[in-house]
Structure formats: C-alpha cells, structure tokens
Amino acid sequence: MEDIVAELEHLKKSFGTKDVLKDINVTLKKGENLVVLGKSGSGKSVLIKCLVGLIDPDDGKAVLFGKNISELQNHELNLLRKRVGFLFQSAALYDSMTVRENLEFPLRDLKDQDKTDTEALIREALKNVGLEEAIDKMPSELSGGMIKRVGLARTLILKPEIILYDEPTTGLDPITSKEISNLILEVQRKYSTASIIITHDVACARITANRIIIIKDGIFIAEGTFGELSSSEDEWIRSFFI
Numbered sequence: 001m002e003d004i005v006a007e008l009e010h011l012k013k014s015f016g017t018k019d020v021l022k023d024i025n026v027t028l029k030k031g032e033n034l035v036v037l038g039k040s041g042s043g044k045s046v047l048i049k050c051l052v053g054l055i056d057p058d059d060g061k062a063v064l065f066g067k068n069i070s071e072l073q074n075h076e077l078n079l080l081r082k083r084v085g086f087l088f089q090s091a092a093l094y095d096s097m098t099v100r101e102n103l104e105f106p107l108r109d110l111k112d113q114d115k116t117d118t119e120a121l122i123r124e125a126l127k128n129v130g131l132e133e134a135i136d137k138m139p140s141e142l143s144g145g146m147i148k149r150v151g152l153a154r155t156l157i158l159k160p161e162i163i164l165y166d167e168p169t170t171g172l173d174p175i176t177s178k179e180i181s182n183l184i185l186e187v188q189r190k191y192s193t194a195s196i197i198i199t200h201d202v203a204c205a206r207i208t209a210n211r212i213i214i215i216k217d218g219i220f221i222a223e224g225t226f227g228e229l230s231s232s233e234d235e236w237i238r239s240f241f242i
C-alpha cells in the first residue's frame with residue numbers, strides 16, 4: 001500500500017448514452033512507468049483526467065497519494081495536483097511568451113522565498129530536455145519535437161512525483177519520438193517519478209514501459225510487460241505491437 005501513489009477503483013464514466021469507462025481498476029506504484037494502450041476514442045484521456053479530478057467519474061473513485069479526491073476540498077485538491085505533472089495531448093506553449101516565460105508560468109504560485117532561483121530552475125529543466133540554448137526563443141521558432149521538449153521541461157519544473165503523459169510522441173518523426181521516449185525514461189530514473197504514459201507508439205511503449213495495460217470497451221482487458229503482451233496468444237492484443 002505504501003508504494004502506491006495513485007489508484008482508480010471501479011471507475012465508471014459515460015457521456016450521454018456512451019459508456020466510455022465501465023469498470024476501470026488500476027494502481028500506479030512509486031517509480032514505475034505504466035503505459036496505457038487502446039484504440040482512439042477508448043477513453044484513455046478521460047481516464048487520466050479522472051485521476052486528477054478534471055473529469056468527475058459517475059461511479060468509483062480516484063485516489064491520489066492515499067486520498068480519495070472526491071472527498072477533498074478545492075484547496076486540498078490543488079495542493080495534491082501540484083505533485084502531479086500533466087503533459088496534455090495538445091501540449092501547447094503560450095505563443096506570445098518566450099520559452100523562459102513559458103517555464104516561469106508554473107512557478108508563479110511559488111512563495112517568495114522559493115522564487116529566488118527561478119532562473120536556475122528554468123535552466124535545470126531545459127538542461128534535462130537538452131534545450132538550454134532555446135531559453136530566449138519564441139515557440140514559433142521551434143520545431144514540433146522542440147515544443148514537446150519544452151512542454152516536458154515545463155511539466156518537470158515543479159519536480160512532480162507523478163507525471164501523466166497523454167500521447168507524448170504523437171505527430172513526431174520516429175527518431176524524435178525515440179528521443180522523447182528516452183527522455184521520459186531518463187526523467188523516471190533521475191527523479192524516481194511514477195508515470196502513466198498514454199501512447200499509440202509501439203517504440204515509445206517498448207522504451208518506457210515497466211508495465212502495459214490495454215483498454216477495450218471500457219475495461220482493461222490485458223496487462224503485462226512489453227514482451228508478454230507483444231507475444232500474446234490473442235491476435236487483437238498482438239495487433240497493437242505490429
């Protein structure tokens with residue numbers, strides 16, 4: 001129990017007549033990279049939004065750091081959310097701000113005494129993603145891969161204990177995708193973060209996953225390592241890995 005940082009229990013969510021999540025049960029352990037695979041529209045983004053209270057489930061519960069988030073006051077939930085980094089599927093930067101200003105943004109709520117060395121925090125975060133030289137650039141001057149990296153740096157800057165990655169490599173070429181996947185792995189190793197990584201990208205799953213879960217028709221239908229699932233007896237499961 002002490003090693004579990006997040007948990008979904010019997011989670012259910014429908015939109016209108018569409019039952020997107022029917023009975024989702026999953027635990028995320030400290031320091032692990034958990035990959036979630038599933039077809040487009042299967043509810044992967046909804047699932048991680050439920051975990052941080054951006055979407056209210058119809059039934060079941062989401063537990064973060066041992067706390068049932070539906071029982072928390074707003075300010076308590078906000079405190080917990082600060083320990084969770086979220087790299088959104090459409091991870092956009094603020095176009096009118098430089099890279100430095102984009103990275104300052106998550107730091108705006110820090111107390112004054114913690115603000116003294118924001119420059120060092122920004123430089124460390126950019127160094128982690130190999131982009132120190134981009135600090136004064138505008139987003140329009142960056143490639144898609146660089147924007148993803150800056151998005152990751154912005155997520156890392158508050159040193160989250162959990163990171164939720166929604167399609168971190170979508171839209172990138174295979175080489176840049178591998179670089180981002182390796183960065184995700186480096187972050188896990190350096191900071192012992194626990195992550196849920198939603199992806200369609202087999203290479204990303206192979207590089208990053210300690211454990212993979214597959215969602216279908218609102219439930220998890222398979223769980224295992226990359227090796228186990230990619231050699232599954234079930235043709236539908238194997239088809240994800242081709």
Ligand SMILES: Nc1ncnc2c1ncn2[C@@H]1O[C@H](COP(=O)(O)OP(=O)(O)OP(=O)(O)O)[C@@H](O)[C@H]1O
Pocket residue numbers: 015018020038039040041042043044045046047089
């Ligand atoms: N706020 C919402 N209101 C209504 N329907 C929604 C809402 N959010 C998601 N849905 C629906 O829930 C289903 C699952 O959406 P979700 O975004 O979680 O899919 P996904 O697995 O992340 O797909 P993709 O791989 O394309 O990102 C979809 O049918 C979607 O239209």
Ligand SMILES: [Mg+2]
Pocket residue numbers: 044045046089166
């Ligand atoms: Mg999605």
